[in-house]
Amino acid sequence: MSNNATEDIVINRAESTKIDAVNFDNLVFGEIFTDHMLICDYKQGVWEKPIIQPYAPFLIDPSAKVFHYGQAIFEGMKAYKDDNEDVWLFRPEENYNRFNKSAKRLAMPEVPESVFMDGMKKLLEIEKEWVKKGIGNSLYIRPFMIATGPGVIAAPAKFYRFMIILSPAKAYYSGEVKVIIAEHFSRAANGGIGAAKAAGNYSAQFYPTKLANEMGFQQIIWTDDATHSKLEEAGTMNVFFRINDTLYTAPTSERILDGVTRKSLIDLAKRENINVEVRPVLVEEVIAAAENGTLQEVFGAGTAAVVNPIVGFSYKEKYYELPKLDNPIALDLKKKLTAIQHKVAKDTFGWTVKI
Template identity: 80%
Template sequence: MDIKTLENIDINLASISKINEVDFENLTFGNTFTDHMLICDYENGVWQKPVIQPYAPFTIDPSAKVFHYGQAIFEGMKAYKDERDDVWLFRPDQNFERFNKSATRMAMPEVPEDVFMGGLKRLLEIEKNWVKKGNGNSLYIRPFMIATGKGVVAAPAVFYRFMIILSPAKSYYSGEVKVLIAEHFSRAANGGIGAAKAAGNYSAQFYPTKLANEKGYQQIIWTDDATHTKLEEAGTMNVFFRINDTLYTAPTSERILDGITRKSIIELAKRENINVDVRPVLVDELIDAAKNGTLKEIFGAGTAAVINPIVGFSYKEDYFELPKIEKSFALDLKEKLTNIQYKVAEDTFGWTVKI
């Protein structure tokens, strides 16, 4: 796809850049932000002229609906720089489409393509120096929208703010990940907002994850809300299970996010002649595979880590360690996917978009 440059935009540049103050070799994920941000307000049924301005706090009414009724959505994307200093995005059309699906589900206005995509392009052109070359380096992109309309009446707002902020990132690595399979808590329910990237989906995970952390586990594999027999997501990531030489992953639904990394892994695995079975995966099925030795790998898939291998899981006080294997699907698929993102390998899918 070709991203059109947004011309109808105000640009106010920072007088001094803080880029020289940043230690790009020692970044904490999501804590450092670039010099500028994009803002576009929705007022009286109309999107206003976007503005790129210096990154800074802004004031908001204490009665804004985002505080009281949780109208807030976001996306997670990355920009990469190749060896020729060109900046690339990975499947940005998918983020744009999913963002507006989330907006619709949360009774929020859809963001126009020229504002989302064209505004992002202008912002990245300004902040190009913040995208560092080298495998593992990227610029994390956080588009989000909040309800700024005031009043504590339980109804959708009429004023909203769309923003994009940027954060330089190193390779995301959280060490060995052990997970706890949920027996009581659920990430989302049928008819709910699990398929939207709504802020409340993530805050609701914090308490059960805290309980898992206290038991020595880094994340939870969520199960379905009705029976707790079906495996759904791992923490904030989609999850894959390798039984023998087949990859299994749950289908997307009202409860499961349509992950862009997830769908890319499925397509890439099929290209590599790896068997992929998209269907509900049962807890009992996983336990049986772990006991009989056919369970080879479990890994999470998402924007931040791309692929995060899981070394073991616990269910009803029983812990199962995964075997050490020579030919890991997870590591192989991660390498192939990141090679496409960094333009090291040919993009036969047409996923990458040049800024």
Template identity: 70%
Template sequence: MLTTQTSKIEILKASTTKINEVDFENLSFGAVFTDHLLECDYKNGQWQNPVIKPYAPILMDPSSKVFHYGQAIFEGMKAYKDNNNDVWLFRPDENYKRFNSSAVRMAMPEIPEAIFMDGLNELLKLDKDWIQRGNGASMYIRPFMIATGPGVIANPSDEYKFMILLSPAKAYYGGEVKVIIAEHYSRAANGGIGAAKAAGNYAAQFYPTNLANKDGFQQVIWTDDATHTKLEEAGTMNVFFRINDTLLTAPTSERILDGITRKSLLEMAKKEGLKVDVRPVIVSELVEAAKNGSLKEIFGAGTAAVISVIKGFSYQNEYYEMTPIENSYASLLKEKLTSLQNKLSEDTFGWTVKVQ
């Protein structure tokens, strides 16, 4: 391996590449990773020098606290390649801030901006050839931190590992999805970690989602833990509802993740002159709108999926099918956002950042 030093980031280049083994037209989301990753350890109360090295398994003590007490957080980001072969990130400052917010909530050390941003920049430059151009093509970026300190005593770890993985991606969800509205299970509770991008939030969703899958639904629309009357998120996405010509979505809270795609769509919708209302959305309101025909659209929004159209929903064993409409808000906003991300239209918001 060739070793170079760049801005205190040690770079160990892989002697060979796996890129020629990858079928970029038939990618399974999150299953293929590039030649390199970034790794940085926290020890003795401070972050060590980061290193970019060939992608490989890591060795950990069986008593590492991540295995026993679940101190683990992550982010989801994307990079895009334009027609000039330049690489762009979308609102990386928001991911960085949210990552550290999650770290604080999980009693983990915040990561310095130089390690997160400079490390990501160098990693993307090194594996730039893995980023494809074209509609739906991107590089999915997974920064994460885990507790690596040994010992099974129930307290925060004193050692951590921060890493960034890169995975070439196409579209996350194929086609429309059907959902079931949760009547018993909740994604998060007041005072809990719902607003943090913590690994345990996602693990807790798997069982009720499996139950929904058995009944023919792809995802669950989560409701509040106290009354199960307020609609909150759809699967791993923020969720939007269009009733008549008003676009509705729940406000962020201790239970709801402050989605970067969510906040971007809200700003774009307002710029397009759409009526937007950020407020609690009640299950009975949605059911009544479905019955009287005023419910026009439901769609999820997130980094991986961008926008995923919801075909219909079930509540109390009754299924409500959505009627397809022309000129949908979902189609309009997805086209506007993906065009901006891929540098096919002007970024009037200042959200895209060039990798250089």
């Protein structure tokens, strides 16, 4: 990070705060936002000076290319507060690097570190009181970029806006999760933008997920686009399978997002001497393991929930219930990872960054 972060950022503080009106014990994920946001515009090939200003709507041209050609990317991160009132980020450089990979894939300008990292740091300093202590409490960070350039010609825009907004969050829990293994729909295809955190990737999931919801399932485990024989992601999360005492997860690719939680869980599992294999996971082997009793756990991994255990899945109209374990690996890894994030356990990996 640069040493002149404050001098490089214009700060216009809100006249009042809405924090006192927020019930931090009863938060719905992603619905409440803090007093301030960061904005930085890209014009004429140059990034302008970042501005931190009160959270509010803004005007945009109806022909802005974000509306017509979907140039929009984002990241999801969290800030945590320890018992000493210090605020910490978790592996922010991973999100920064992935953001710019997404930008490059969608022909958008890369965001300088002085804008992304220093801007986020200053915004968090201003909104420090919105970060609450305690396991499960966090401040969700949403950096994103949209094409603001006008015109309906099918070409990349010339003007963009980078923003960061913040939302207080509690521990994410969606109850028992049952999923369907996809037989027709795919999340992404080779040569596409599946490895980017592009907005269109997520809207494309809404319809097949809606169909799954109507059948009583919460999410879909996506399969590869060509053969539908390889298991790839669960909903909007990376996915792990435990067969006997080995964890399996698919390698990242053009179709699979390089999840920060995913790679952290892999490293943490190896530290705990848990066997991990990163390789293509076949539908047929998971079905066989479910039928012979060796499939122990399936769980999603992502920023919002950290770990989301799956209690059962359906494939070709047959439902497979997973065993109820006394000491599941999924919840043990979640406990250990959240302890590092909240600074109640030693960070042996050097993942946490103090604000």
